[in-house]
Amino acid sequence: MYARETFRQTHDIGIGSLPIIAIISTFLGAVTAVQFAKQFLDMTLPLPMSLIGYIVRDSLILELVPTIGSLMLAGKVGSNISSELGSMRVTEQIDALEIMGVNTKAYLIMPKILGALIIVPLLFASAIILGMVGGFLAGYFGDFFSWEEYKSGLQDSFTSYYMVIFLLKCYVFSFIVTSVSCYQGYYVKGGALEIGAASTRAVVNSSIMIIVTNFLIAFLFL
Amino acid sequence: MIVVENIKKSFTEQSVLKGISAEFYPGQCNLVIGTSGAGKTVFLKCLVGLHKPDSGNILYSDRKFNALKAKEQKKLRQEMGMLFQGNALFDSMSVEENIRFPLDMFTSKTEDEKRSRVEECLQKVNLTGAGKKYPGEISGGMMKRVGIARAIVMEPKYLFCDEPNSGLDPKTALVIDELIRELTIENNITTVINTHDMNSVMGIGDKVTFLHKGLKHWEGSKGDILSSNNKELTDFIFASDFLKQLRNKANL
Numbered sequence: 385m386y387a388r389e390t391f392r393q394t395h396d397i398g399i400g401s402l403p404i405i406a407i408i409s410t411f412l413g414a415v416t417a418v419q420f421a422k423q424f425l426d427m428t429l430p431l432p433m434s435l436i437g438y439i440v441r442d443s444l445i446l447e448l449v450p451t452i453g454s455l456m457l458a459g460k461v462g463s464n465i466s467s468e469l470g471s472m473r474v475t476e477q478i479d480a481l482e483i484m485g486v487n488t489k490a491y492l493i494m495p496k497i498l499g500a501l502i503i504v505p506l507l508f509a510s511a512i513i514l515g516m517v518g519g520f521l522a523g524y525f526g527d528f529f530s531w532e533e534y535k536s537g538l539q540d541s542f543t544s545y546y547m548v549i550f551l552l553k554c555y556v557f558s559f560i561v562t563s564v565s566c567y568q569g570y571y572v573k574g575g576a577l578e579i580g581a582a583s584t585r586a587v588v589n590s591s592i593m594i595i596v597t598n599f600l601i602a603f604l605f606l
Numbered sequence: 607m608i609v610v611e612n613i614k615k616s617f618t619e620q621s622v623l624k625g626i627s628a629e630f631y632p633g634q635c636n637l638v639i640g641t642s643g644a645g646k647t648v649f650l651k652c653l654v655g656l657h658k659p660d661s662g663n664i665l666y667s668d669r670k671f672n673a674l675k676a677k678e679q680k681k682l683r684q685e686m687g688m689l690f691q692g693n694a695l696f697d698s699m700s701v702e703e704n705i706r707f708p709l710d711m712f713t714s715k716t717e718d719e720k721r722s723r724v725e726e727c728l729q730k731v732n733l734t735g736a737g738k739k740y741p742g743e744i745s746g747g748m749m750k751r752v753g754i755a756r757a758i759v760m761e762p763k764y765l766f767c768d769e770p771n772s773g774l775d776p777k778t779a780l781v782i783d784e785l786i787r788e789l790t791i792e793n794n795i796t797t798v799i800n801t802h803d804m805n806s807v808m809g810i811g812d813k814v815t816f817l818h819k820g821l822k823h824w825e826g827s828k829g830d831i832l833s834s835n836n837k838e839l840t841d842f843i844f845a846s847d848f849l850k851q852l853r854n855k856a857n858l
């Protein structure tokens with residue numbers, strides 16, 4: 385039962401967030417490419433356009449996808465989790481589980497956290513790829529650079545340690561989102577109004593924690 | 607059999623249960639009655655361990671609930687079934703999945719055994735064919751019946767029902783009452799029912815416990831109620847002038 389529930393959560397979180405994460409990362413890549421290309425053109429100092437591929441790649445890996453993606457997850461998955469648990473609490477479904485002898489914390493919370501830890505790195509990894517594609521399309525059709533230029537930038541001096549940072553952010557941020565929103569939802573008291581308040585708190589609190597932790601990770605590990 | 611020894615429960619500014627003792631026997635419908643806010647739900651939740659009483663004991667066939675180790679408590683819980691005042695059906699699951707949930711969770715039955723047990727329970731509550739529906743798609747009376755089916759699927763020794771027929775029309779209410787009574791007798795279950803429905807009291811009240819102001823104010827069978835002179839009880843039962851007149855006529 386626990387395995388089945390974990391699988392369901394993995395599926396729900398992954399498939400549920402795929403469209404929004406895909407759209408966002410594609411545009412993040414595109415904006416980054418266009419913005420830097422414009423700045424390069426404005427500068428008197430000549431900079432090779434191949435640099436854009438390098439910049440897009442590392443910004444996506446290090447910052448844009450894990451951080452902005454997690455903030456999106458806080459809004460989507462976080463509010464979802466806390467209102468689901470909150471409504472289970474006020475309609476006594478959690479009590480019903482408790483009476484049966486189910487360990488409700490283990491049954492309701494663990495699969496959500498585990499599911500996110502499993503799927504979010506995969507989700508964000510595909511987001512990085514989409515972001516790089518978005519960056520290329522914007523730059524190419526905006527006539528800023530050619531495929532060869534972009535590609536040589538993408539392949540230039542890859543720091544594998546950045547992938548470690550990326551994974552670290554994936555795990556830490558998805559843990560923050562799921563645990564904070566599970567906590568807010570599980571301990572709801574009262575009625576429908578409190579469910580809404582709890583899911584707002586879930587989003588706000590986890591977003592703030594993500595931003596602060598993001599800084600700490602950059603400060604300590606970069 | 608359930609023995610309740612002097613349980614007390616208060617919330618921050620209000621003491622709800624002020625020392626209640628009672629005994630509930632198997633094969634009987636044990637009714638707990640009292641005005642709205644008398645503490646019936648709190649009492650029932652103390653029995654099943656959803657509220658922790660401030661003091662006092664609850665013994666399930668000589669097992670002290672709050673002295674049990676977590677593992678034994680879990681085992682005891684599997685001998686309990688409960689029907690909630692608001693049904694508490696899992697709304698992300700179909701009727702069938704709701705009923706089979708405890709089987710999936712706690713038994714190593716095969717797929718076929720589970721399916722036939724679910725079918726059996728659906729039949730008992732007269733819901734064959736509704737298994738694929740979701741809680742949002744069925745009527746209040748059907749929800750109660752699903753709740754009952756889910757509560758009895760593990761063949762509990764103890765069954766708790768919080769206002770099983772609130773919000774139902776008198777006829778459906780009778781059907782639900784009869785269903786609970788049948789199951790109780792058939793499987794020799796110790797059943798505790800909260801209610802303020804007088805039809806239930808007179809219909810299935812093998813034993814009636816009247817809660818008033820946090821205390822057990824009266825106790826007896828449905829037959830005793832008519833002849834009782836306890837003022838609070840008769841005020842509660844024969845609330846309307848019409849019923850008071852009836853009672854006076856009957857006692858003449």
Ligand SMILES: Nc1ncnc2c1ncn2[C@@H]1O[C@H](COP(=O)(O)OP(=O)(O)OP(=O)(O)O)[C@@H](O)[C@H]1O
Pocket residue numbers: 617618622640641642643644645646647648649802
């Ligand atoms: N979790 C709680 N926190 C604080 N007070 C509570 C809590 N639960 C119940 N109470 C109080 O305990 C009293 C009894 O409530 P309870 O729900 O047991 O009444 P009841 O007899 O079941 O009423 P009804 O017939 O309307 O269901 C009420 O005054 C209620 O305000």
Ligand SMILES: [Mg+2]
Pocket residue numbers: 646647648691768769800
């Ligand atoms: Mg109640």
